Amino acid sequence: MVRFLIRRVLLGAFVMFVVTIVVFLIFFVGPGRADVAQTLAGREATPKTVALISHRLLLDRPLTTQYWHFLDGLLHGNLGYSYYHGQAVTTVLKEAYPITLSLALGAAVLWLVIGVLSGVLSAVRSRSIWDRIVTVLALFFYSMPSFVLGLLLLYVFYYQFALHGIHLFPGAGYTYLTANPLKWFEGLVLPWITLALVSAAAYTRLTRGSMLDVLNEDYVRTARSKGLSENRVIYRHALRSALTPVISQFGIDLGVLAGGAVITETVFGMPGLGYTAVNAIRDQDLPVIIGIVIVASASVVVANIVVDVFYAVLDPRVRLH
């Protein structure tokens, strides 16, 4: 198990290494070396200023030197400073992270409950009217782009409600949990629902398929013929193994989300990692973009490791590979 863990962590480190190379190539080599210095110096900078900045950023050195410098800063937790606010990128990340996390965790709990329950209902009552309703709803929300759902929810539950004097949910923004827990909750309800409904649909389909597979297994028939109650067979025996693919998908999705729910945050104007990244891209604020891309990749890598380890604990065969 320890060897498996070490191998998995090493692989994760390798992925992160590749990510830093890709990020470096995209941002430091892609647009041409002069562009970075020019952007930094501003439009009215003299060629001399540009050359100076270029020199200070090591842009006139060979690529490998530049890359090691970049990696060195990264490993020391130094991600540079935002061009616009003069803030350290780490500070920007620290401010945005709790917002993204509040959004991601709340939505994740919602969609897991909705997705798994509806999937089980659909599989157990296969071919019934419930199965049909669930399948149709799942297909509908599975096809729904999150920004469409978010904006339609805003139109109905923010704007139409406000027209009728009901001010239940804010239209945009984020209140810190520590500042006002009630406002924090109110502000998150619509984003949670948006993210949860769109994601739950995939889980409904996954759970249904996996549950139908498992219900055909011999050990389920054995459990039934032992005289166990149907509920016990379904929830204790079948669901348990049907959940394995669901859990692994869940880990990966949560990892991606922890790197910023780009669309949902943009729709609801929540300054989490995703929205900050979109704004940074609009402003060409390179250090901030790089910081967010790296944090986001790291959270996916960590989520992958956690999922694999979890899998290995559940199913010893995995460790052999």
Added chain:
Amino acid sequence: MSMSPSDSVAIEDALVASGVPPPEGAAASVIEGRSPWRLAYERLRRDRASLIALAVVVVIILVAIFAPVIASLTGHGVYQQFRDTGLTPDGLPVGPNHQFLLGTDDQGRDILVRIAYGARISLIVGVVATAAEVVLGTVLGLAAGYFGKVVDTVIARIIDIVLSIPFLLFAISLVSISHPSLTIVIVVIAIFGWAAVARVVRGQVLSLREKEYIEAARALGAGPWRIMFIDILPNIVAPIIVYATLLIPVTIVIEASLSYLGVGVPPPTADWGTMISGAQQIYQQAWWYLLFPSLALLITTVAFNIFGDGLRDALDPRAEQLYK
């Protein structure tokens, strides 16, 4: 799609081997010589939801092709701004009326015409990017699955890495450093999208590689390319077609998302994502500006998904068994 008799036999063998009961009238079908494709087609023809979805898809394609006709019927150009009739005296969009059937946008342009032109972008990106992903993914997946060893290790690692990259963040970064254009959007989607296809193909190839008929082909002296593309590929075409169909709506949503975030196809090109993004600023005064492009996008993705599901049920006998 034509298949050689030996391939049909191989698939039927595979069906028998996987314990799928032969479909009704199977004995008769052997005598009539109905191919698996024929059987799938007949299954699909009985599936009403898929047929309706297919009809909707066809309508959307027609709208995209004949967008200029719609423009000339209404007499409104796609970039034409109607500052007098298309905007209120306060400069706000006007709602649906007899002149502008679906209302106008914030610049006094006809939303109906722009939705029709927007369908072109969605479909072009949806089809071209998906095709690129599928070709790239299939070739690499075949190579990984068939050659195994080092080739497989390298390709499988690359697949892992691509799949563990936060796609949307990388995509918007990549698009932002190059000047946004239709081509860039398609290339970026393809760069990140092939890995999922490759993983599916690789899995299929790994199981087919050990079959006797592949061993027979090798014994007859067939080279790796012949085995991969002539012997293996035809047997995994069905899942690839299903996967590609289901990938189209995903790709369309990604394109719309990039445009919504302002890094897709640049304005003034008519694009559903861009329209929805513009509508977000003034949806309180102009619900039609938000609603109609959203509906266009939603109807398209739902139609493709229903049709893709139907295709899967028709082509994949195992799924049929599950649905019995």
